[in-house]
Structures are given as structure tokens and as C-alpha cells.
Amino acid sequence: MKVQIGKLKVNFLVIYVILLVLMFSIIFSLMFLFHVSHLKILFGGFSILLLIVLAFYWMDSKSFHNNLGRIRRTYYTLYLIVMAIGVITSNLDFKNWKLLTEISALVVFIDLAVFLCPNILKIWSTEFKYEDEVREALIESKQMILKSAKKAENFSKVIQETVVSFDNKPLPQSRDEYVNQLSEYLKLYSDTFGIALTIFIFDPPINEEDKQNKIRSQITKMSIRHAINFSTIEEDKTSMIKSFSYGETIILKEEKLISIPYFGNYYSMIVTLEAGDVAVDGIDASYISNLLYIFDWYMVDLEEDDE
Template structure:
């Protein structure tokens, strides 16, 4: 019967479109799965009742109705919803809410990471006096010199950054009490920041970035990957660039805050 061919085409079209969408735009597919399923059932119902109105299926032909419904449910479970193998024995089926699951998993990682970072920051602060008092008097006298200051600062910060797979670099800037001059000095340092960290700052973002850093604000160059933080100290002024150096490393505002506080402790020690 020719109506069966049209039904088969309808089923195949739904299955094909769903599969293609899952491969090419999985995020959209997973977030709209409920709507896709409702739409597919609506299309199948329209096809069935269209065949009844056209006289190709009898209203009281329950065998055809059951067959049609079985195929519709099979496509829904096998292709659209995807049953969980672990729960098939209990006739439970997993909704493919992968985005929600991923969000929950990511939030759990971030919360755990935040606790760990706070604990490590506290440990570094407690260790600071021991670590910094190991400096010789000669080193302390030379510390205002930028190269030595930067080298020893990064060595100190590694107690924190190495724990979380982060990398830092420092770029010296000339501090000025005039905000416009300070902004210009920071703007002139951006090419060096780009070279030192193998990053590219879009030209249209450089003015905004310079302005925010001049106002002592944190600037996110690339979400989750690169953050720039200014520090205007009594000994030296510079831009700290923090990067996620290892796969899976979580970089966020907590790191920027902790690192600036550690830099402040280091600078206080040098100034004292």
C-alpha cells in the first residue's frame, strides 16, 4: 500500500534530521530535545490522521494504529532520547540532558577548585615569612632592580601557580599619578605582553584594556585562559599576565585576587 511508503519517508526524515543535527550542532540539539520530541510526535500524528482522512487507513483498524505507534515510540527511544544501557533492566530511560549534566559537573569542579585555591593561598601566606626571610641582605638591597625583583617574585608565586597549572609573566610599566599618562604607558606595554605570552589582543580592545588596567581593574583577555592584572607597588609597577598553562586548568577571578594579594605581601616585605 502506497501510504506505507509515505509513512516510512516521514519516519526516515525525522530520524535523519535528528541524527544530522546531533552531529553538527549537538549543543542546540540537546538543549531543544524536548521540543524536537514533541514536534516529531505531532508530525507522526498528523501523518496518521491525514491517512485516515484520505481513506488509506480505517479509523477502526487498531492493528495499523498499534504498528504506527510502535514505530513512532521506537524512533523516539532509539534515536531521539537514547536509552541508558545501565537502566534498561529497570525500564528507566535517560533523557539526553547532556548540557545540564555538563553544567552541573563544571560547577562542581569550579566549587572544588575554589576551595583548593583558598586552602593553597592560605598555605602560601603562612609559608611566606619563612620563604622570604631566606633572602640575603645583599639580595634585599638589590631587589628594587626590576630583573631580580621579577625573578624572585615569580619564584615566590610558583608555590601557588604550579599547584593549579597556571603560568605567569610580568611586564614592567612606568607608574604615573596622572591617569591619562598611566593609561598611555600601559598601552605602550601591550605589544610586549603579546610577545611574552604568545597572545593576540584585538586592536579594538586595546584602548578599553589599557583604561581598565590603568584603573587597577582586572582585564580578561580570554575567558578561562588569560587574565591581566595591574600592580602599582612602592618598589615596582607592572602588569601580571596569568594563563592556564595545562589542559584542564581552571583560571578565574579567584586566581587574580589571590595572586595580587601574594604580590602585595611580597612587595610589603621588600619595602620593609
């Protein structure tokens, strides 16, 4: 497992060992060089840990709850390590069971009061619920439902305006005219939500090999346009190319960037949707995909009318 630090990927085990060495160095330095008592180190270390946890909670409470199990395990592991160091260095006497009981009770109390922070809804069965987590989940669900409803409403409006939008428009005579008309039509939907829409267009492939080569070329353009460093592993690129060739929508950045392949009667393309004020999701991809089909059908009908 590797951890991303800026542009550098470092093995987690290396970071883990460095942190352990640093922790033990600080503890032993405080105990033997500065003669700080074991209990002061214990309470000082826990105070720092609690401040870090509090900052993490305020910055991202959702991630805090998602990683709460790991946080609690880390908390209890550090407690046991510090207690073990106290016993090994003879700074903690196991015979002093009263002190050990008081410290352990305090540690458990902090866990219940800070990490779990329960609302006891049923006293006798002691059911616990995370108030903040439930509240945030409800608010998030409500917002998602509202956004989905607004997107559906906007899509219906675009469908209703389709005939008017296509009325008296000439058949595009070039690729640029085609892209301009298509972009204008798709933006009836995307502009409402501040979604930046980009069309990577190419000629219809003559066979499967040609299709994959052209898709590969468009992926290179997408990486430049959206400043994405696609995987340098050839297997991953091949998998992406195959997904596009099968007409599968690919999420490039969660809630931020989605790519939609389309192979039409006149041109093939990959359309990217980049989030602005509102996150982009599969609903947007589905609606844009439908509009691509509608526009292509319009082109076919218009050509037949001209004939």
C-alpha cells in the first residue's frame, strides 16, 4: 500500500516505521533526558491526540465518522504502548492497581465522551446513535433528491424545447458547424448547472482497431485539456480504451469530471462534463447521452428531408 504525499508516492510501511521511531525517540528523550514523569507524557500525548482528532472532526466530520473505528483502535493501541513502556522502564508499578484502574477508567470515559458521543435513546438496551452522522446523512440525502429532481426538471424542459431549437437550422456542412450546433444544444442542459462541456470529436472508425486508435488519441487530448495524468500503466490505458469502445461512461474525477463516449451516424466523440457550481454524476451523464442520440436522430431526419 502506498500513500500519496504531494506528487510523491511512499510505501505506507516506511511512513509507519518512521512514525514509530519518532514516537519512541520523543518518549524516551522526555523520560531520560528531561526527566518528565510517565504520567505527564501519557496525558500530554493524549491531549495532543485529542486536539488532532478534534481538528479532523471540524475539517471533515463525514470522514471522521467513516474512519472512527481506525481512530479508536489507534487511540487504545497508543494507550497500551505508553503503559507498556511505563512498565518496562519501571515508571509504572502494576501493584498500584488503584492508579491503573483510574487511568483505564479515564481512557474509556474519553472514548465514550469524545469518540462515540452517544445519544442514549433507549436506556435499558443502551442503543447509541451518532447524532451528527445521522443529521448530515439526512441533509445530504435531501440535497441529492432535490438536485436530482431539478436535473430531471431541466432535462424535461430541454426535450420540450428541442423542436423549437432545431427549427429552421440548416444541415451542418462541416465538422465545425456540427460541433457548434451540438454544443449549443447540449448547453441548454449543462449551462443551467454551470457544467463545463467539452466535445472531443473524431471521424467514425472503420473497424475495431481504428476505433481503439482514435479513442487513444482522444484520451491524450483529454489529459491535456483537463490536466489529468492518466495511468502510465499500459494495461490501465487499454482497459479505459475498451470501456470507451463499448460505450461505457467513465468517471474521471468523483463528482468533478465525467466522460461520455458516443458513436453516431456522422461523427464519433467523447464528451466530458466538468463540475462547476453543482457536482456532476451519472444522472448528468445519462441525460447528456440521451441528448446526443436525439441530436443525431435530428441530423438523420434533416438529411432525409433535404433529399
